[in-house]
Amino acid sequence: MSDLPQDNAELHQIARKVMPGGVNSPVRAFGAVGGTPRFIARAQGVRVWDVEGREYIDYVGSWGPCILGHAHPQVVEAIQAAAARGSTFGAPTAAEIALARRIIELMPNLEMVRLVSSGTEATMTAVRLARAATGRDRIIKFAGCYHGHADSFLVKAGSGAATGGHPTSPGIPRSTVNTTLVAQFNDIASVTQLLGMFPGSVAAVIIEPIVGNSGVILPSSGFLQDLRRLCDKAGTLLIFDEVMTGFRVAPGGAQQLYNVRPDLTTLGKIIGGGLPVGAVGGPKALMEQLAPAGPVYQAGTLSGNPIATAAGLATLNLLNDEAYAKLEACGAQLEAGVRENLSKLSLPYQFVRVGSMACLFFADRPVHDFADVQRCDQQAFARYFHGMLEQGIYLPPSQFEAFFLSTAHTEADIERTIQINYDALQKQRMQ
Numbered sequence: 001m002s003d004l005p006q007d008n009a010e011l012h013q014i015a016r017k018v019m020p021g022g023v024n025s026p027v028r029a030f031g032a033v034g035g036t037p038r039f040i041a042r043a044q045g046v047r048v049w050d051v052e053g054r055e056y057i058d059y060v061g062s063w064g065p066c067i068l069g070h071a072h073p074q075v076v077e078a079i080q081a082a083a084a085r086g087s088t089f090g091a092p093t094a095a096e097i098a099l100a101r102r103i104i105e106l107m108p109n110l111e112m113v114r115l116v117s118s119g120t121e122a123t124m125t126a127v128r129l130a131r132a133a134t135g136r137d138r139i140i141k142f143a144g145c146y147h148g149h150a151d152s153f154l155v156k157a158g159s160g161a162a163t164g165g166h167p168t169s170p171g172i173p174r175s176t177v178n179t180t181l182v183a184q185f186n187d188i189a190s191v192t193q194l195l196g197m198f199p200g201s202v203a204a205v206i207i208e209p210i211v212g213n214s215g216v217i218l219p220s221s222g223f224l225q226d227l228r229r230l231c232d233k234a235g236t237l238l239i240f241d242e243v244m245t246g247f248r249v250a251p252g253g254a255q256q257l258y259n260v261r262p263d264l265t266t267l268g269k270i271i272g273g274g275l276p277v278g279a280v281g282g283p284k285a286l287m288e289q290l291a292p293a294g295p296v297y298q299a300g301t302l303s304g305n306p307i308a309t310a311a312g313l314a315t316l317n318l319l320n321d322e323a324y325a326k327l328e329a330c331g332a333q334l335e336a337g338v339r340e341n342l343s344k345l346s347l348p349y350q351f352v353r354v355g356s357m358a359c360l361f362f363a364d365r366p367v368h369d370f371a372d373v374q375r376c377d378q379q380a381f382a383r384y385f386h387g388m389l390e391q392g393i394y395l396p397p398s399q400f401e402a403f404f405l406s407t408a409h410t411e412a413d414i415e416r417t418i419q420i421n422y423d424a425l426q427k428q429r430m431q
């Protein structure tokens with residue numbers, strides 16, 4: 001690496017010669033906001049530094065995993081100790097049992113889990129399981145929700161798909177697109193209609209119970225409960241994709257917050273502590289249909305990887321009541337400050353937060369679904385994003401993303417963020 005220039009623009013130019021768009025995940029490319037992506041050299045706690053030595057207070061948190069901040073000493077120690085014992089064996093380990101038990105302990109709707117290496121693998125597996133268990137092919141997803149990049153999900157998807165302007169990706173077979181039905185978040189009638197159009201043929205409804213891939217959109221009162229009832233009536237399985245919300249919005253995720261029982265849950269991000277881990281979990285009756293216990297095949301060379309499971313377990317073990325109280329306090333402090341700024345500047349923008357996951361919509365009315373997000377002022381968001389970045393606040397480079405706080409954020413960090421937020425809002429308003 002020493003032959004590479006320590007310059008963001010030069011690195012991006014070189015990167016684009018060897019990797020599509022110069023990145024390994026599209027949303028990192030600053031496509032929606034313009035400008036040059038920051039090549040991060042190192043991170044510690046709440047701070048990241050780019051290759052040019054610029055320091056930022058980080059609200060991306062690697063899109064969710066870094067709930068303890070970066071390079072938490074106890075997580076680093078767990079990683080180092082595990083690495084010293086060998087990085088991968090392709091054989092079962094006690095660490096996988098420990099992580100599986102911890103997840104099940106925190107999410108009582110799960111009796112068993114299968115560990116995989118990404119959120120996409122988790123959601124792919126959950127849908128395959130649901131199709132096998134019901135003998136049905138169709139699934140219902142929601143416009144603007146993102147469940148990873150498996151074919152079935154890249155239909156009106158959120159996150160990087162929406163950011164890049166391709167919510168439905170080319171390259172997906174028509175037959176697959178036809179089995180993915182799209183409902184509207186917070187619109188239970190749209191689900192009723194689809195289930196009525198395809199009686200007895202919808203295997204699963206998959207949903208982000210709190211949407212985090214179209215900014216942050218909260219379920220309206222009773223929506224998730226109605227969804228549960230509709231699925232029960234239709235013999236359709238309900239999959240909560242909690243890759244982002246799991247262990248983020250509450251110790252037991254959104255299903256604990258809203259007290260709604262999904263049939264299957266998918267997890268990722270935080271359970272890997274910054275390393276590649278995903279999981280699908282649910283009742284034994286469903287989970288034991290997965291190979292080798294049952295016929296539904298799913299596999300992975302690095303699934304349950306010893307280093308990743310060590311990082312995940314260390315992270316979950318540090319997420320105690322005190323940690324969640326701190327996350328809530330930081331989130332509340334930031335929300336109060338931003339709302340005060342919006343009021344002082346007479347700006348109509350919509351701030352939405354659940355615990356340590358939040359979003360500022362450049363919209364003049366409340367956001368209830370993907371169509372509302374698409375009406376946001378993307379240019380104003382882009383100006384605001386750069387106004388924050390220039391002053392050392394690193395936000396997700398897209399209106400279709402959530403930003404995250406960590407236990408490493410201090411009151412002083414939040415106070416500084418609020419001040420810079422005021423300046424950036426004022427500046428973008430004048431342009």
Ligand code: KE4
Binds near residue numbers: 025121147
């Ligand atoms: P991964 O395959 O990226 O680990 O997880 C896919 C996924 C599944 N479900 C939900 C609810 C998710 O949020 C994600 C991934 N989230 C995005 C951020 N919005 C990952 C960032 C990226 O694509 O680079």
